[in-house]
Amino acid sequence: MAMVPEVWMAIAAVVLTVAASAAMVPLVTMVRTFLWEPLRLRRIMAKQGVKGPPIRFFFGDSPEYGAYAQTFPESLPLAFDDSAPTVTPHHALYFSKFGNRFVYSIGSETRLVVRDPEIAKEVLSNKMGFFERSPLELYVFSHVIGNGVFAVKGKEWAFQRRILNPFFSQESLKAMVESVVKGAMEEIEKWEQMTTQAGGMLDYDVEHDIHIISGKVMSFTAFGDEFEKGKQIYELQSETVGHLFAALSKPMFWIPGYRLLPTKEKKAMAQLDKRIERLAMEMIDARKEAVAKGERSSFGDDMLGLMLADANFDYSAAVNNCKNLFFAGQDTSANLLSFSLVILANRPEWQHRAREEILEVLGDGETYTLNGISRLKVMGMIVNEVTRVFSISPSITRVALKDFQLGDLFIPKGLAIEVAVLSMHRDPEFWGEDAAEFKPERFANGLSEACTNPNAFLPFGLGPRRCLGEKLALLEVKVVLAMILRRFHILPSPHYRHHPHFAMVSCPKYGVPLVLKTLN
Structure with missing residues (x-):
């Protein structure tokens, strides 16, 4: 019918x-x-006197502060009193307008930005369980460094951290010095040959070689000489960063659902990630096979060995931590070393003091030990000051998981707190009126006399999730600097363009050309 x-x-x-x-x-x-949610969070903060730029639907405030960053020249004076406009332009723009704390939006994420050491301590150290990493940052970083100990939380984080801690212990660092020297020697000897061929003075961009050195150090210390695979992984990760930033630069990225679409950038990143994971698995399989055949008595005491030795440490976690260390570990050390060389080229008095100390403490030979490196007080002052002036991680963000009181502020659930590390490192309130100047002597008597609050110095974070590789990174930088200063006077190159910028970490935008002059 x-x-x-x-x-x-x-x-x-x-x-x-x-x-x-x-x-x-x-x-x-x-x-x-x-x-609705950004408006709710803004209203709560506005009632407490915290202001910020107006809400911008979908995209947040990035178009405004991105345009602000473009107003600065591509070549800045090295004595430029604040690198934040080209690294964290929103800090430079909005601190000046709204005071020491402000709210802004990046996409749908509303953030309270502070440069208060006590709030930094509460957020990063004392309020564990109240915060988690920013979902936006995890999305960005996971495409490059995976979801290893950097990203996991709770019991899984505690488990992975416990397994990896011995690799970064003081005892382990003693054995790593030789690997650091081995990782740097070939490139530095190449510089010597090139300088000799050039008549004793060479204008050369060392940035690529610095990354090779750092990559070799990561490979020799953590992965048992697997440099070629490590180099390939890093290069593929760097390519991924290019696609990622291309995606982030498109307004459509912030439209809900767009990230789920099979865009050109997303397809490219997925293909690169498959190649990266295949290389990491080849390293893992080779180590397992060597043990099975009796070619090795154990998985080893390097980072890869520690992960494989624990039956509860699954291969996915091992792969992700390989990705983490190859990129994050390498980039942190390489860029800290690059900025150190730029500074020493332009501060000959400190270069001379560092070289004199190296020769006095370590002697004329090529013997390096952890004890000897730890006695380089001038070197320690210089590296501390470089990490202050050029913060490799210029900010740290956490998202509130619940409502709570933080000092004089009520923090609502869902609000992200962004600790402005670089701005705090250059704040005269904590470092004195000479905060914008490069003055290693401020660290002569330790951090307690360098600034008014020790929590104002956070080059590697703070609290339980402080950077796991901090000691290794500092060891690498000091050893490699000592090796370089034994052989060369470092002079400024006319080809160097000073323009720090942010690409996952703070780094030189236009390479690191230097003039290398053979010591007489």
């Missing part, structure tokens, strides 16, 4: 109602995520 028109109309009405409801769900979610 044919259905009467009224029945058809009823069915059509139901179908249209369901379709409209289905369409309304993402619309309501979008409005709640990008408008």
Whole structure:
């Protein structure tokens, strides 16, 4: 029997109602995520006197502070009193407008930015369980360094950290010095040959070689000489960063659902990640096979060995931590070393003092020990000051998991707190009126006399999730600097363009050309 028109109309009405409801769900979610929730968080903070730029639907405030960053020249004076405009332009723009704390948005994420050491201590150290890493930052970083100990939380984080801690212990560092020397020697000897061929003075961009050195150090210390695979992994990760920043630069990236689409950048990153994981698994399989065949008595005491030796440490976690150390570990050390060389080239008095100390403490030979490196007080002062002036991690962000009181502020659930590390490192309130100057002597008597609050110095973070590789990074920088200063006077190159910028970490935008002059 044919259905009467009224029945058809009823069915059509139901179908249209369901379709409209289905369409309304993402619309309501979008409005709640990008408008209602940011407005709610802004109102709560505004009532407490914390202001910021106006809410901008979808994209947040990045177009404004991105345009601000573009107003600065591509070549800045090295004595430029604040690198933040080209590294963290939103800090430079909004601190000057709104005071020592402000709110802004990046996409749908509303952030309270502070440069208060006590709040930094509470957020990063004392309020564990109240915060987690920013979902936006995890999304960005996970595409490059995976989801290892950097990203996991709770019991899984505690487990991975416990397994990896012995690799970064003081006892382990003693054995790593030789690997650091081995990782640097070939490139530095190449510089010597090139300088000799050039008549004793060479204008050369060392940035690429510095990354090779850092990559070799990572490979020799953590992965048992697997430099070639490590080099390939790093190069693929660097390529991934290019695609990632290309995606982030598109306004469409911030539109809900866009990140789920099979875009050109997403496909490219997925393909690169497959190649990276395959290389990491080849290292893991080779180590396992060597043990199975009796070619090795154990998995080893390097980082890869520690992960494989624990039956509860699954291969996915091992792969992710390989990705983490190859990129994050390498980039941190390489860029800290690069900025150190730039500074020493332009501060000959400190270069001379460092070289004199190296020769006095370590002698004329090529013997390096952890004890000897730890006695390089001038070197320690220089490296501390470089990490202050050029913070490799210029900010740290955590998102509140619950409502709570933080000092004089009520922090609502969902608000992200961004600790402005670089701005805090250059704040005269904590470092004196000479905060913008490069003055290693401020660290002559330790951190307690360098600034008014020790929590104002956070080059490697703070609290339980402080950077796991901090000691290794500092050891590498000091050993390699000692090796270089034994052989060369470092002079400024006319080709160097000073423009620190942010690409996962703070780094020189236009390479590190230096003039290397052979010591007489």
